[in-house]
Amino acid sequence: MSTPPANPANPNEPENGKPGPDAPQPGQQPPAAPQYGQNAPQYGQQQYGQNAPQFGQQPYGQAPQQYGQSPYAQYPSEQPQGAAAGGVPKMVNNAFWMIVAAGVLYVISMLIAIPALNDPAMRSQFEDQMRASGADVDFESIKPVIIGMMVVIGLIGAGLYALVAFNVRKGKNWARILGTVLAALSIFSLFPLSIGTISALLGIAAIVMLYLPASAPYFQKQQPFGGPYSQPGNPYGR
Structure with a gap:
């Protein structure tokens, strides 16, 4: 007769009347087996109920850095220079209103000069010439013809x-250059003293205000055709 195969020894069962090394001690419950449907700890979770930092979180309590922000300090030309509404520096905005006021006074001076053509002294001077x-x-x-030319x-x-x-309010440097030329030509209209x-x-x-340090960087912005490495906010390509 063949001998039936012996069952593998269970370490928790007593061997020769002695309990195994993994057998529960008196008064202790045996370890419960995981029930059906329970998953093993997911990837990234540590033991003892602690979770690993999720993707995108900075360790040691540091705030996450937003995408697109440069880790380097901004250059002085990129930092706001006392900007008003719309990002226009206050000095540039003041210069804008001064140029508008100068244009209004110029038109008023031309309107006043038209009725002055009826002055007998001017008429006599013109006829003498x-x-x-x-x-x-x-x-x-x-x-x-003279009135039409003045208009x-x-x-x-x-x-x-x-x-x-x-x-100039939009930061166009060519407008600042054009204004410089016109301002130089307007020196000849300072005399005689008048509204002009x-x-x-x-x-x-x-x-002059447009060339001061508080407003000059506003006209030195990078142009879109300068390449991707010359755009504002990029620490390279300067």
Whole structure:
């Protein structure tokens, strides 16, 4: 007869009347087996009920760094220079309103000059100049032409003031250069003293303000065609 195979020894069962090393001691419950449906600890969870830091969390209590922020300090030209609403520096905004005021005074000076054509002294001076040049021109016949030229010059001047003012507020450097040229030409209109003198002084003062340290960096912004490494906020490509 064949001998039936012996069952493997259970370490918890007593062997020769002695309990095994893993057998529960008197008064202790045997360890319960995991029930069906319970999962093993997930990946990233530590023992003893502690969870590992989730993805994206910084260790040691540090705040997570947002995507796109440079770890380096901003350059002085990128830091706000007392910016007003819309990110425009206050000095640039003040210069904008000064240029607008200068343009308004310029238009007023041209409107005042049109009725002055009826001054007898101006009429006499004009006729004397015409006779000295040998031209037989009557003042009344040429007066509409003079008024039309003054209106056209006034409209062109007002348009130039508006062009410089609104583009300077947007940070366009070419507008600042154009304003510099116009301010240099307006020096010849300082005399005789009139409303035009105040307009010229306001324009010159506004252009000077645009070159001060508080407003000059606003016109040195990187251009979009300068390449991806020259965009603001990138520490490289400077």
